[in-house]
Amino acid sequence: MIKNNSSFKITLKALGPVLLVLALGGCYGTSGIKAGAASVDVSPSPLPEVTKRFRYENQALAWDVKIVDAKLVAVGALMKGIAQIQSTTNSSLKLQYRFTWYDSNGIDINPGGLPWQPIFLHGREETALQSVGPHSGAKDFSVTIRRVD
Amino acid sequence: MKNKLANIFLLGTFLCTVGCASHSKVGYIESAELRTTSADFGASDLQQVAVKMVDSLLSFPPIVQLTSTRRPILSIDRVKNKTMQHIDTESITDQIRSKLIQSGRFRFIDRTTDDAAIDEIKTQQESGLVKKSSQLKFGTQSGAEFLVTANLSEITQRNGDLKEVYYKFTMNLKNLKTGILEWSDEKEIRKLSERSTFGW
Numbered sequence: 001m002i003k004n005n006s007s008f009k010i011t012l013k014a015l016g017p018v019l020l021v022l023a024l025g026g027c028y029g030t031s032g033i034k035a036g037a038a039s040v041d042v043s044p045s046p047l048p049e050v051t052k053r054f055r056y057e058n059q060a061l062a063w064d065v066k067i068v069d070a071k072l073v074a075v076g077a078l079m080k081g082i083a084q085i086q087s088t089t090n091s092s093l094k095l096q097y098r099f100t101w102y103d104s105n106g107i108d109i110n111p112g113g114l115p116w117q118p119i120f121l122h123g124r125e126e127t128a129l130q131s132v133g134p135h136s137g138a139k140d141f142s143v144t145i146r147r148v149d
Numbered sequence: 150m151k152n153k154l155a156n157i158f159l160l161g162t163f164l165c166t167v168g169c170a171s172h173s174k175v176g177y178i179e180s181a182e183l184r185t186t187s188a189d190f191g192a193s194d195l196q197q198v199a200v201k202m203v204d205s206l207l208s209f210p211p212i213v214q215l216t217s218t219r220r221p222i223l224s225i226d227r228v229k230n231k232t233m234q235h236i237d238t239e240s241i242t243d244q245i246r247s248k249l250i251q252s253g254r255f256r257f258i259d260r261t262t263d264d265a266a267i268d269e270i271k272t273q274q275e276s277g278l279v280k281k282s283s284q285l286k287f288g289t290q291s292g293a294e295f296l297v298t299a300n301l302s303e304i305t306q307r308n309g310d311l312k313e314v315y316y317k318f319t320m321n322l323k324n325l326k327t328g329i330l331e332w333s334d335e336k337e338i339r340k341l342s343e344r345s346t347f348g349w
Contacts, residue, residue, distance in 0.1 A: 075207065075208045075213055076207075076213040076214075076216060076217050076254070077216075077217070077253070077254070078207060078208075078252065078254070080208055096183055098181065112180060112181060113179070113181040114181065114200065115181040115183065115193070115196035115197065115200060116181060116182060116183035116193075117183070117197060117200065118183060118197075130204070131200075131204060132203070132204040132207045132208050134248070134251055134252065135251055135252050135253050136253055
């Protein structure tokens with residue numbers, strides 16, 4: 001009996017540090033912050049009229065780039081589109097974006113498309129993508145975002 | 150045996166030569182595509198510059214106010230190329246001018262076609278072919294109120310196989326009556342190229 005108790009104590013002593021490390025690792029895992037994944041976000045989801053203005057070239061990008069807001073602002077007789085996005089990862093993202101402008105009938109007024117623009121989002125960075133409508137007939141916009149290798 | 154080895158060697162050399170022969174592939178790509186094929190100033194850089202400059206000018210509050218009641222007349226000067234590269238800077242000014250005209254906020258004067266315009270008016274007046282009521286007179290054209298000037302500069306740094314190029318495009322809008330710079334903005338582009346150790 002005494003022998004068994006001693007061996008149990010020795011085993012516990014040996015396993016102690018291992019158990020401690022596992023416990024700490026478990027605590028870290030439940031903090032909600034993981035590299036490469038979205039952090040716990042309690043902010044309300046963007047409204048449908050905001051999300052309809054965003055397009056991702058592939059849906060996987062939606063995990064890394066969060067839509068914050070999208071709005072139209074009058075600049076004299078022209079409209080300015082502002083799309084706010086935020087990185088949800090800790091690492092930098094190399095992206096490109098392109099605005100598409102529509103007239104009051106929802107038709108693309110520049111079918112060739114405005115040129116793609118590069119943007120670099122650092123970890124958790126928020127930024128505003130902006131574009132001025134080509135002419136006064138441009139009434140609404142959408143922005144397409146894609147990842148670059 | 151020796152002949153066999155020689156034949157195998159020749160065959161191998163032949164196959165390598167054929168395999169290494171360059172195969173060119175040609176196809177259309179989207180004109181708005183953003184590609185970096187080299188650190189030199191390219192089409193994508195030109196497009197980025199034009200978009201930035203036009204958006205900036207159109208949304209600058211004093212310019213918005215100026216263009217709210219009328220369409221000012223602009224003239225655009227050739228871009229000063231301060232880089233070491235041969236760049237068709239007229240393409241940059243052409244694209245900027247087109248976008249500004251399409252915005253409906255500005256009108257432009259084109260001095261590059263003055264000789265052709267003078268020839269046309271002279272022909273109308275002197276040839277006897279055009280009826281007097283339709284003939285244009287000299288001295289009736291509008292003058293520019295503002296002048297758009299720009300320059301493109303470059304800083305290159307090399308370190309072994311790494312080459313970093315920094316471009317800065319600066320554009321200004323000058324009031325020809327007062328001499329005041331009513332608007333100014335710049336677009337910076339930075340490109341990094343790395344030459345691979347193997348290959349060509």
